[in-house]
Amino acid sequence: SLDRSWQTKVYKAEMSYEKFPETARLAAPCPEASIGGYPNVDFSTNEFIAMCDFVAADDTQLSLSQGDKVLLLNAVTGEWWWVEHNGHCGYVPANYLHGACEEEDSDVDDPWQDEEYYGSYKTLKLHLEMLSDQPRTQSYRNVIMQNSQALKGKRILDLGCGTGIISFFCAQLSEPEVVYAVEASDIVEQTRKLVEENGYSRVIQVLGQRAEELQLPTKVDVLVSEWMGTCLLFEFMLESVLLARDLWLKEDGVMWPSTARIHMVPCCADREYSSRVHFWDSPYGLNFSSLKPMAVQEFFSTPKPDYVLKPEDCLSQPCTLLDVNLKTIKIEALERMSSEFQFHVDCDGTFHGLTAWFSVQFQNIDSQEQVDLDTGPFNPLTHWKHTLFMLDQPMQVRTGDKIAGSAVFTRNPIWRRHLSVTITWSITSPSQNTEQVSTFLHTARAT
Numbered sequence: 001s002l003d004r005s006w007q008t009k010v011y012k013a014e015m016s017y018e019k020f021p022e023t024a025r026l027a028a029p030c031p032e033a034s035i036g037g038y039p040n041v042d043f044s045t046n047e048f049i050a051m052c053d054f055v056a057a058d059d060t061q062l063s064l065s066q067g068d069k070v071l072l073l074n075a076v077t078g079e080w081w082w083v084e085h086n087g088h089c090g091y092v093p094a095n096y097l098h099g100a101c102e103e104e105d106s107d108v109d110d111p112w113q114d115e116e117y118y119g120s121y122k123t124l125k126l127h128l129e130m131l132s133d134q135p136r137t138q139s140y141r142n143v144i145m146q147n148s149q150a151l152k153g154k155r156i157l158d159l160g161c162g163t164g165i166i167s168f169f170c171a172q173l174s175e176p177e178v179v180y181a182v183e184a185s186d187i188v189e190q191t192r193k194l195v196e197e198n199g200y201s202r203v204i205q206v207l208g209q210r211a212e213e214l215q216l217p218t219k220v221d222v223l224v225s226e227w228m229g230t231c232l233l234f235e236f237m238l239e240s241v242l243l244a245r246d247l248w249l250k251e252d253g254v255m256w257p258s259t260a261r262i263h264m265v266p267c268c269a270d271r272e273y274s275s276r277v278h279f280w281d282s283p284y285g286l287n288f289s290s291l292k293p294m295a296v297q298e299f300f301s302t303p304k305p306d307y308v309l310k311p312e313d314c315l316s317q318p319c320t321l322l323d324v325n326l327k328t329i330k331i332e333a334l335e336r337m338s339s340e341f342q343f344h345v346d347c348d349g350t351f352h353g354l355t356a357w358f359s360v361q362f363q364n365i366d367s368q369e370q371v372d373l374d375t376g377p378f379n380p381l382t383h384w385k386h387t388l389f390m391l392d393q394p395m396q397v398r399t400g401d402k403i404a405g406s407a408v409f410t411r412n413p414i415w416r417r418h419l420s421v422t423i424t425w426s427i428t429s430p431s432q433n434t435e436q437v438s439t440f441l442h443t444a445r446a447t
C-alpha cells in the first residue's frame with residue numbers, strides 16, 4: 001500500500017560547482033573529515049548553525065529554529081547528528097546545519113564568493129551561452145522594441161550588462177538620453193571596445209564596477225537587468241539589482257523584469273532514477289543493490305539544475321510557487337520565501353520528483369501589455385533548463401490523487417549566493433480518507 005505519511009526533504013542547492021568549481025575547496029576538509037566520510041564538512045569547529053526551522057518528530061530529536069547555534073556532540077551518520085542546544089540533546093538532520101565559525105566574519109572571508117563569481121564571467125563561455133539563448137535575449141529585444149517611443153530621452157541603467165547586449169538594443173532601437181552599462185567582471189574591458197566599435201559611445205556609458213559601489217550623476221527612469229539564476233534565485237544577483245533599485249531608480253521608475261515567478265510540477269523522471277539507482281541492481285550480472293541508498297544520498301540530495309523536463313512527463317498542471325513584484329519586494333524578503341502547493345494528479349504514473357522553473361514578465365511603459373519570458377517545459381528550451389528535485393523513493397500515483405505540501409526557499413546565512421529548498425509533501429487518494437499518519441523527516445545529506 002502507498003505510504004501516505006508526510007515527507008520532508010531538504011535540498012541544499014549548492015549547485016555552483018558548474019559555474020565556479022573552486023567553491024569545493026571553500027569548505028576546507030580537515031583531519032576529522034573521515035567521520036562518516038563527509039568530504040566537505042569542517043569539523044575543526046563543533047559549533048553549527050541551524051539553517052532553517054526543524055520540528056522534532058519524536059523525543060529522540062531536537063527542535064530548532066533557524067539561526068540556532070548547536071554544539072555537535074556526535075556525527076552519528078551522514079543524515080542524523082547528535083547535538084546539544086540550550087542544555088538539551090537530540091538528533092537533528094545533518095543537512096539542516098551549517099558549519100559555524102568562531103568569529104563569524106573572519107573564517108568566511110568571501111561569503112559572496114565574488115572572486116569565483118566574477119571570475120566565471122570574465123571569459124566568453126557564459127556570455128556566449130547567454131547570447132546564444134534566443135528566447136532569453138529576444139525577450140529583452142522585444143521589450144525594448146515595443147517601448148521604443150517611451151524610452152526616448154530616458155536614462156537607463158543596465159545592471160550586470162556583460163557584453164552590453166541590452167544596452168546596445170536600447171541605443172539601437174530607441175533614442176535614450178543615456179544608458180549606464182554597469183559590469184563588475186573583467187569582461188567590461190571588452191564591452192568598452194564593443195561600444196566604441198559599434199559607434200554608441202555618445203549614448204552608452206560603460207562603468208566597470210559593482211552595482212554596490214555605483215555612483216551616478218542622477219537617478220534613472222528604467223532599471224533593466226538579466227539577473228535570473230538557476231531556480232530564479234541562485235547566485236542572488238537579485239540582491240544587487242534591488243540595492244541599485246533602492247539607490248538609483250526614480251520613484252515612478254520602471255523595473256525590467258517587472259515581476260518574476262517560480263513554477264513547479266510533479267513529474268516522472270524514470271531515466272534519471274534508473275540510470276542512477278536501478279543501475280546498481282545488476283551491473284554485469286552482479287548484485288550491487290546494497291549501494292542504492294548511497295546512490296540516492298549522493299545523487300538526489302542536491303537539485304539537478306540542468307534537467308530537461310518533457311511535457312509528457314508532467315503528472316499534473318504546474319503551480320506558481322512564488323510571484324515577486326520587483327518594484328516593491330524588499331531585500332530582506334529574500335532570506336526565506338515559502339509557498340504551499342496542491343497538485344491534482346491527472347494521469348497514472350510514477351512520481352519521481354518535482355521540477356521547478358521560472359518566468360519573468362516585462363511591463364510595457366505606456367500600455368497594459370507585457371512581454372513574458374517563460375523558461376518552462378511548454379516553451380522553447382533556454383540555457384537555464386529546468387531544476388529537478390528528486391524524491392528518495394518514487395511513488396506510484398493515479399489520476400485523482402492529490403499531492404499537497406509546501407516549498408521553502410531558505411537563503412544560506414553564510415554563503416550568500418546559495419540557498420536550500422525544503423519540500424514537504426504528502427499524497428492522498430480519493431479512495432483513502434486517512435489523515436496523515438505521522439510526520440517524519442526525510443532528509444538527505446548534501447555534499
Ligand SMILES: NC(=[NH2+])NCCC[C@H]1O[C@@H](n2cnc3c(N)ncnc32)[C@H](O)[C@@H]1O
Nearest residue numbers: 121160162184185210211226227228229240
Ligand atoms: N543571469 C545571470 N545569472 N547571469 C547573467 C548576468 C550576470 C552578469 O552580471 C554581472 N554582475 C553580477 N552581479 C553584479 C554586480 N553586483 N555588479 C555588477 N555586475 C554584476 C556579472 O559579472 C555578469 O557579467
